[in-house]
Structure formats: structure tokens, C-alpha cells
Amino acid sequence: MQTLREELYSIVGEDRVTDNLLERILYSHDLAPIPPEVLTLFKTLPDAVVRPTNAKEIAELIKYARKKKIPVIPRGAASWAYGGATPVKGGIVLDLTGMNKIIEIDKQEMTVTVETGINWKKLLEELEKKNLFFPVYPTSAPSATVGGWICTGGLGIGSLKYGQLKENVVEIEVVTPTGEIVQVPNKPNYKLDWFFGSEGTLGIITKATLRIHPEPEVFSPHAICFNDTEQMCNAVSKILKDSTKIYFIKFTDEGYLDIRRSLGLFAPKAAACALFVFEGSKKTVRKDLEKFHSIIKKMDCSELDAEKSHEEWDERFHPMRIKRAGPTLLAGDVLVPVSKLYEFFERLWKLKEKFNLKMGIEGTVVSRDSTVVMPMFLSDERKRWKYLTAMPAIKEITDLALKIGGKPYGGFGIWNSFYLDKVYSNLEIRKMKERKKKLDPDNIMNPGKLYRVQTKFRVPLTAKTYNFFMFLLKILRRFD
Amino acid sequence: MELIELKKHKMEDEIYICAQCGFCHEVCPIYEEIGWESASPRGKIYWLKHILKPGPLPVIEIDKEFANRFFQCTICGHCSEVCQTKINTPELWKAIRTEIYQRGLWPDVLNELIEALKKEKNVYSMPNDERTIWAMDIEEEIRTKVRKKAKVAYFVGCISSFMGRLADIPLSTVRIMEHAGINFTVLGSEEWCCGNPLFLAGASSLAEEIVRYNVATLCKLGVETLITTCSGCYRAWKQEYPEILKEDLGFEVLHVSQFLAKLVDEGKLKLRSIDGVVTYHDPCEIGRHCNIYEEPRKVLENIPKIKFVELPKTKKDCKCCGGGGMLKATNPELAAKIASRKIDETTEVGANILTSGCPACKLNLMDAIFEREATVEMLDITEVVARALGS
Numbered sequence: 120m121q122t123l124r125e126e127l128y129s130i131v132g133e134d135r136v137t138d139n140l141l142e143r144i145l146y147s148h149d150l151a152p153i154p155p156e157v158l159t160l161f162k163t164l165p166d167a168v169v170r171p172t173n174a175k176e177i178a179e180l181i182k183y184a185r186k187k188k189i190p191v192i193p194r195g196a197a198s199w200a201y202g203g204a205t206p207v208k209g210g211i212v213l214d215l216t217g218m219n220k221i222i223e224i225d226k227q228e229m230t231v232t233v234e235t236g237i238n239w240k241k242l243l244e245e246l247e248k249k250n251l252f253f254p255v256y257p258t259s260a261p262s263a264t265v266g267g268w269i270c271t272g273g274l275g276i277g278s279l280k281y282g283q284l285k286e287n288v289v290e291i292e293v294v295t296p297t298g299e300i301v302q303v304p305n306k307p308n309y310k311l312d313w314f315f316g317s318e319g320t321l322g323i324i325t326k327a328t329l330r331i332h333p334e335p336e337v338f339s340p341h342a343i344c345f346n347d348t349e350q351m352c353n354a355v356s357k358i359l360k361d362s363t364k365i366y367f368i369k370f371t372d373e374g375y376l377d378i379r380r381s382l383g384l385f386a387p388k389a390a391a392c393a394l395f396v397f398e399g400s401k402k403t404v405r406k407d408l409e410k411f412h413s414i415i416k417k418m419d420c421s422e423l424d425a426e427k428s429h430e431e432w433d434e435r436f437h438p439m440r441i442k443r444a445g446p447t448l449l450a451g452d453v454l455v456p457v458s459k460l461y462e463f464f465e466r467l468w469k470l471k472e473k474f475n476l477k478m479g480i481e482g483t484v485v486s487r488d489s490t491v492v493m494p495m496f497l498s499d500e501r502k503r504w505k506y507l508t509a510m511p512a513i514k515e516i517t518d519l520a521l522k523i524g525g526k527p528y529g530g531f532g533i534w535n536s537f538y539l540d541k542v543y544s545n546l547e548i549r550k551m552k553e554r555k556k557k558l559d560p561d562n563i564m565n566p567g568k569l570y571r572v573q574t575k576f577r578v579p580l581t582a583k584t585y586n587f588f589m590f591l592l593k594i595l596r597r598f599d
Numbered sequence: 600m601e602l603i604e605l606k607k608h609k610m611e612d613e614i615y616i617c618a619q620c621g622f623c624h625e626v627c628p629i630y631e632e633i634g635w636e637s638a639s640p641r642g643k644i645y646w647l648k649h650i651l652k653p654g655p656l657p658v659i660e661i662d663k664e665f666a667n668r669f670f671q672c673t674i675c676g677h678c679s680e681v682c683q684t685k686i687n688t689p690e691l692w693k694a695i696r697t698e699i700y701q702r703g704l705w706p707d708v709l710n711e712l713i714e715a716l717k718k719e720k721n722v723y724s725m726p727n728d729e730r731t732i733w734a735m736d737i738e739e740e741i742r743t744k745v746r747k748k749a750k751v752a753y754f755v756g757c758i759s760s761f762m763g764r765l766a767d768i769p770l771s772t773v774r775i776m777e778h779a780g781i782n783f784t785v786l787g788s789e790e791w792c793c794g795n796p797l798f799l800a801g802a803s804s805l806a807e808e809i810v811r812y813n814v815a816t817l818c819k820l821g822v823e824t825l826i827t828t829c830s831g832c833y834r835a836w837k838q839e840y841p842e843i844l845k846e847d848l849g850f851e852v853l854h855v856s857q858f859l860a861k862l863v864d865e866g867k868l869k870l871r872s873i874d875g876v877v878t879y880h881d882p883c884e885i886g887r888h889c890n891i892y893e894e895p896r897k898v899l900e901n902i903p904k905i906k907f908v909e910l911p912k913t914k915k916d917c918k919c920c921g922g923g924g925m926l927k928a929t930n931p932e933l934a935a936k937i938a939s940r941k942i943d944e945t946t947e948v949g950a951n952i953l954t955s956g957c958p959a960c961k962l963n964l965m966d967a968i969f970e971r972e973a974t975v976e977m978l979d980i981t982e983v984v985a986r987a988l989g990s
Binding site for chain 1: 615618621622625634635636637652656659665668681683684
């Protein structure tokens with residue numbers, strides 16, 4: 120009888136298949152360091168890893184996996200932290216980063232078609248060479264892939280002005296869980312919308328056509344230091360209300376600046392800092408800036424010089440710089456109403472005190488009325504008990520967001536799936552589950568997450584169990 | 600399991616500081632060729648973490664296969680450049696190579712290297728008396744330079760000394776020195792390998808004798824400035840030697856590009872225009888490791904009417920040529936593939952002369968040019984300058 124490896128060889132060739140333990144270990148995780156006690160619930164070690172180079176190969180792989188009922192886990196850069204690319208019951212991991220070509224740049228239609236394993240930064244650089252621009256991308260752009268971000272939601276840099284990724288995508292190619300290659304939305308009965316945030320559960324996205332723009336004449340970042348966090352929150356609200364064209368707003372609290380300073384990184388002395396970025400034609404940006412400065416000058420704040428502001432803009436890809444102070448960095452990741460931002464800050468600071476956390480808060484405004492907030496706190500995964508009992512703080516952050524009308528941000532994977540019913544209505548969840556069942560009748564595509572977490576003991580991990588364990592850990596924390 | 604050398608080098612924390620963000624993927628020349636996670640810096644760090652704390656997953660052994668993976672690396676430092684948490688990866692790679700050496704798991708070719716160094720004081724196992732073989736055509740002239748009291752010494756380095764194909768580098772250097780009226784000395788058979796292969800391979804403990812010998816030999820001649828044409832020698836002298844000696848060397852060390860830039864400033868080089876479109880590849884060991892970016896460009900730009908173009912990625916973003924970190928010795932095929940990409944870059948920017956400041960880069964890139972039958976000419980920066988002198 121042929122082994123799994125041998126059978127996979129016959130589909131994609133020997134060079135691009137492995138069942139070597141050394142390699143499989145590297146494909147058993149994403150960037151979150153999961154406590155070993157939790158890891159034991161899952162079979163995170165894949166049985167094999169394959170690096171396909173085209174949709175046809177993927178279709179063959181899926182047909183084979185379907186026949187054998189083996190889970191297939193698509194993987195981009197694995198730069199997510201919710202376990203989207205982490206197997207929960209073994210299977211075949213498909214490393215898609217080799218499919219990284221730009222297929223076509225159409226200057227007439229102003230679109231770019233790419234293989235989805237390309238990373239965002241590379242794509243942006245290639246477009247820049249031709250004086251073109253794609254406005255929406257994640258802060259993890261130097262590694263995150265186009266396909267990965269489609270699957271995990273697509274809300275990030277540039278969303279404030281250009282909307283979510285899905286609003287900027289024209290077409291995608293998907294290898295369905297039954298091994299069919301379809302173009303969406305051209306394929307009847309398929310909706311483009313389904314695949315954004317599908318987390319690899321509805322098929323594998325192999326190509327994407329994105330709507331591009333001419334490179335803006337001006338990029339104008341302005342870093343502002345506030346002496347009071349409430350003022351900063353007010354400034355953000357006011358600018359969103361009055362300024363029509365702002366491209367990007369990022370903010371940090373004093374805790375975050377303190378951690379940066381402790382590492383010798385640049386951090387101005389301020390209660391809070393925000394970076395406001397405008398882009399467009401010289402004329403429109405000049406107008407926007409007039410409005411912007413008329414708001415800012417009434418506030419108790421100061422603006423950093425142009426060079427520093429540009430450096431802050433360059434730092435947009437590096438929110439994890441502060442990890443050096445950890446060495447482990449744990450984080451909540453939530454979406455809250457801009458109107459409740461200061462209230463959320465206050466609640467987070469209380470939590471910080473309650474849990475005695477070294478916490479820094481960073482956030483990115485993603486729409487006129489909502490902002491992503493990422494409270495990050497330092498920990499040390501080597502101190503097992505302390506690390507494990509720090510986990511409830513993440514849950515508390517999400518719970519705080521829910522209390523003020525926010526929600527978990529960035530998808531579900533394994534670790535956020537307990538909040539599915541807090542984000543979607545029962546009807547929506549039912550529809551999602553029906554769609555999954557219809558498209559993937561054998562449940563081979565990235566099973567055991569998003570809709571319901573499945574452990575290796577074939578027992579699902581429910582929100583109730585999760586809440587109970589978090590409660591228990593919170594109590595045990597007191598005995599630390 | 601413990602990784603003693605990581606602890607000794609105070610690099611254990613770095614394993615946990617790594618965010619596993621994968622920013623290193625895009626710039627790693629090895630990952631670009633191999634494509635598997637295990638070829639990437641992030642992957643290698645994850646293994647180390649797994650060895651220290653395997654959790655519920657199976658334990659991995661530090662065996663020959665594991666060891667070999669850590670020699671699939673040019674120690675170019677590009678991963679460190681883009682690292683969010685600023686991990687000093689070159690130091691990390693050297694520390695883990697030391698661990699591998701201590702466990703007796705070095706690739707065989709490196710054991711041969713140690714033998715060569717012990718016996719002949721050079722990496723090629725050649726009789727060290729033949730150190731001036733490169734100067735065959737100017738034998739008389741060089742004889743007057745060997746071990747003479749002089750303020751300036753030229754440290755030729757093993758590759759340029761013994762590889763006939765690279766003899767034009769020291770010959771050009773001598774030609775330039777003479778043109779500028781510099782009184783200098785070379786060590787001849789008393790020059791020992793700088794020890795850089797030992798540092799890169801993780802055996803710096805074996806280098807102390809070499810370091811002390813080379814420094815003492817130069818001090819005896821009253822040297823005030825040491826010039827190297829090899830970026831590896833330069834980095835060793837500049838960074839490793841003071842570390843081992845725990846004190847300053849007592850003389851300055853200059854890469855030839857810095858020395859040439861000085862001569863340009865002093866108006867000592869009368870340069871004429873040269874034909875062709877020139878581009879410059881930043882060698883990792885003087886570039887990212889030692890921040891020498893401007894001097895070579897200054898020298899080239901001072902050649903009248905030079906047509907100089909930059910490569911697509913330059914200075915701290917310059918892609919490694921594949922010739923460093925002992926890769927050419929341990930994984931020659933991989934080194935060749937990486938070099939081939941540099942030839943693509945050169946033609947992409949429309950250059951027909953590719954220049955650099957390192958014999959190891961030159962050697963590896965020359966091989967790729969030959970292999971591909973490309974029309975690109977590979978010249979060291981000293982050769983470009985010598986050509987502009989009209990020689």
C-alpha cells in the first residue's frame with residue numbers, strides 16, 4: 120500500500136511534498152505561542168505538507184483528500200494569531216507562498232491579477248514601480264499574503280478611506296472543497312462576499328483581481344502628541360467628522376510609548392500619540408490639511424516634525440516591536456465604536472491595574488465609526504503557570520469591547536470562535552453553516568474551527584467550556 | 600534539551616523574542632531558493648524554541664540533518680535588517696553553529712578547513728610560502744614590499760592570494776597604491792588566514808592564536824593603517840579581533856573602498872573614463888554588517904563620465920550574492936543559484952559591469968556568469984579603479 124507521501128508525490132512531484140518531522144513541526148503553528156496544556160487538546164502536527172504551484176494541482180490534491188477524508192489546511196504566511204493555519208486534527212497543510220506571481224497589470228481596466236501567495240509588500244512595491252497603488256493592506260504586509268488576508272477579513276491600513284478589502288476586489292479564483300476551479304462572482308450561485316473571512320473553510324483562493332489606482336501625488340503623515348488621552352479621542356472623532364478624505368489614523372497610549380521607550384525606541388513624552396495620514400492630489404491634500412490643522416491647533420497637543428512623522432508612518436508595519444520587552448506578547452484585538460474609544464481606554468486601564476499587566480494600547484481607525492483596538496501586554500511563555508493564568512486577560516478585553524458595543528476583530532479561527540454568536544445573529548450563523556455544508560459536504564476544508572472548535576478527542580470545545588476554564592484560570596491566578 | 604552555546608552567547612531570550620511574523624521570508628536568499636519553511640530564519644528559530652521546550656509535539660534530535668540546515672545560510676544579516684524585534688540573527692546563527700561544532704556535527708568540509716588552517720595557515724591547504732603567488736608577474740616589485748616597515752599594510756586574504764582567477768584584485772590594489780604614491784607593506788608568507796571562516800562556522804574558540812599572531816606581526820612593522828580588499832577579512836579585523844583581544848588593535852582597519860574614497864578626497868587618483876554601464880553589489884560583510892555604503896559609490900562616481908546605475912535593491916536592502924557564511928563550501932549548488940539571481944538583477948538595470956568589494960562575492964558571481972554564459976563582466980572595485988587609471 121502506498122503511503123500518504125507517495126500518493127501525494129504522484130499528484131505534485133517529490134520536490135514539493137514532505138512528511139519529514141522537522142518540516143511538519145514548522146507547519147503546526149502560527150504566530151501565537153499556545154500554552155502546551157491547550158495544545159494537547161489538538162493534533163496540530165500535520166501529516167504532510169505540500170507546496171502546490173497552480174490551481175489544477177490544488178484541485179487534484181483536494182479531490183484526493185476528499186476521497187480519503189483527510190483535512191486540508193491552506194496556509195499563507197501564518198502571520199495570524201487565531202490558529203487559522205494551524206491543523207486541529209492533522210491533515211495536509213498546503214503552503215501557498217510559492218504561488219506568488221503577478222499575472223497581469225491591466226492599466227486600461229486599472230486592475231492587477233495576482234496569485235494569492237504573493238505578499239502585500241511585494242505587490243505594493245511592484246505596483247509602485249509602475250506608479251500604481253493598491254490602497255488597502257494589513258499591518259503585516261511584509262509577510263501576509265493576499266489570499267491570507269482575503270480569508271481573514273481584510274480590514275486594515277487604508278480601510279478608512281477605501282473600505283474593506285472586499286470592496287476593492289473584482290474577482291477571485293477558488294478551488295472548491297469538491298475540487299472544482301471556479302471564478303467568483305462569475306460562477307452562478309457563488310457570491311464574492313462569502314470568501315472574505317472564510318478562513319480557508321470554503322475552498323482555496325488561488326487568484327485575485329484587485330482594483331488599482333494611480334499612485335497618489337502626495338502622502339502626508341502627521342504625528343501628533345497629546346497631553347491628554349481624552350483630547351486625542353475627541354480629536355480623532357472630530358477629524359473623522361470634519362475631514363472627508365483622511366486615509367489613515369493610528370493611535371497609541373502612554374503605556375505603549377513607555378514600553379517602546381524602555382527598549383530605546385523612539386517614543387515622544389506624551390499621554391497619547393496619533394498619526395494622521397492624508398493622500399491624494401496636492402490640491403486636495405492641501406485643503407484637507409488646512410481643515411485638519413484648524414482642528415488640531417485648538418487642542419492641547421504638539422506635532423512632530425515631518426521627518427519623525429514619516430518615520431512613524433514607516434513604523435506602521437511594526438506593532439510588535441515591543442515584543443522584545445516580553446519576550447512574549449499577548450494581545451486582544453477588537454473593533455469598538457469610535458464614539459466609545461475613550462471609555463474603552465478607561466476600562467482597559469482598569470483591567471491593566473486589576474491584572475497587573477504591562478500593557479500598551481495601539482489602534483487603527485478602520486471606518487468613520489469604528490476603530491480596531493489592540494491592547495498588547497507583556498508576558499513570558501517560559502513561566503508556564505503565569506503564562507497560562509494570563510490568558511483570561513485576553514477574554515476580559517474582548518468582553519469589555521462587547522460591553523460597549525464592540526466585537527472581536529479579525530476573524531475567529533480557533534481562539535475567537537467562541538464569540539461567533541456575539542458577532543453574527545443566529546440566522547446568519549445558520550446560513551453560514553448551511554453554506555459550509557453545501558460547499559464542503561465532507562468537511563475537509565480547514566475543519567474544526569470557525570463554526571465549531573473540534574478537539575482531537577472528537578469532543579467539541581464550546582463557548583461554555585471555554586468560559587468555564589477562563590473563569591477557573593482567573594481564580595487560580597489569585598494563588599500565583 | 601539545553602542549548603549551551605545559546606546560553607553562553609546570551610542568545611536564548613532571542614528565541615522567544617522572535618515574533619514568528621515571517622518578515623524575514625521575503626529577504627532570505629535561502630528561503631527564496633528552497634521555499635520550505637525550514638529554509639527560513641523564522642523556521643530555524645522555531646526549531647530552537649521547540650528543542651528548548653517541545654511541549655506535546657515529538658522531540659527533534661540535533662543530528663547531522665538538523666546541523667546541515669543551519670549551514671544553509673549565508674549569514675548575510677538581511678533577516679536582522681527587517682526583523683520587527685531586531686534580533687541579531689548573524690550572532691544567533693554563529694552561536695548555533697558553535698553548538699553544532701561542539702557536538703561534533705559540523706559538515707565534513709569544515710573539518711577539512713580546520714586541518715588546512717592548522718597546518719598551512721590558509722584555507723586552501725596550500726604551502727603558505729606561496730602566499731605571493733598572485734604577484735608572479737610583479738615578483739621583483741613585491742619582494743621589496745614584503746614585511747617592510749611601513750605605515751600602511753595590505754592584508755591580501757586567502758582567496759585573493761591563492762585563487763588565480765582573483766589575482767587581479769591584489770594586482771589592481773598594488774597598481775593603485777603605486778599610482779597614489781603610498782608606501783606600503785604586505786606580509787607574504789607571514790600572513791595567516793584572518794580566521795573569518797572560523798568565526799562564520801562557529802569555531803571562534805580556535806581563532807585566538809591566529810588573531811594574536813596577525814596583530815603582533817603587523818605591530819612589529821609599525822603599521823598604522825591596515826587595508827583589506829576582502830569584506831570578510833575586514834569584518835573579522837573590525838568586529839571579531841577586538842572582541843577576542845578585549846582591546847583596540849592599535850591601528851586602524853580600512854576596507855579598500857574606504858581607502859580609495861580617502862585617496863579621491865585627497866586628489867591622489869587621476870581617473871579617466873571607462874566604457875560600459877557599471878552597477879555595484881553591496882557585500883553583506885561590509886554593507887549590512889559594517890555600514891560601508893557610501894565610500895564605494897563615491898569612488899565609482901568620481902570616475903569621469905561613468906555610467907553608474909543602482910541595482911533594484913541596494914545598501915541595507917541589497918540581496919546577498921550567495922557567496923558568504925561558508926555556503927559556497929557547504930552548499931555550492933545553492934550558492935550558485937543565489938548568485939544567478941544577481942546576474943538577473945544586473946541585466947534588469949541595464950548594466951554590463953557588475954562590481955563589488957569582496958573576492959568571495961566576485962568568485963561566486965563569476966561562476967554564475969560563466970555558468971549562464973552571460974555577457975556581464977564581474978570586476979572588483981579595485982579593478983574598476985585600476986582600469987580607470989589606464990592600466
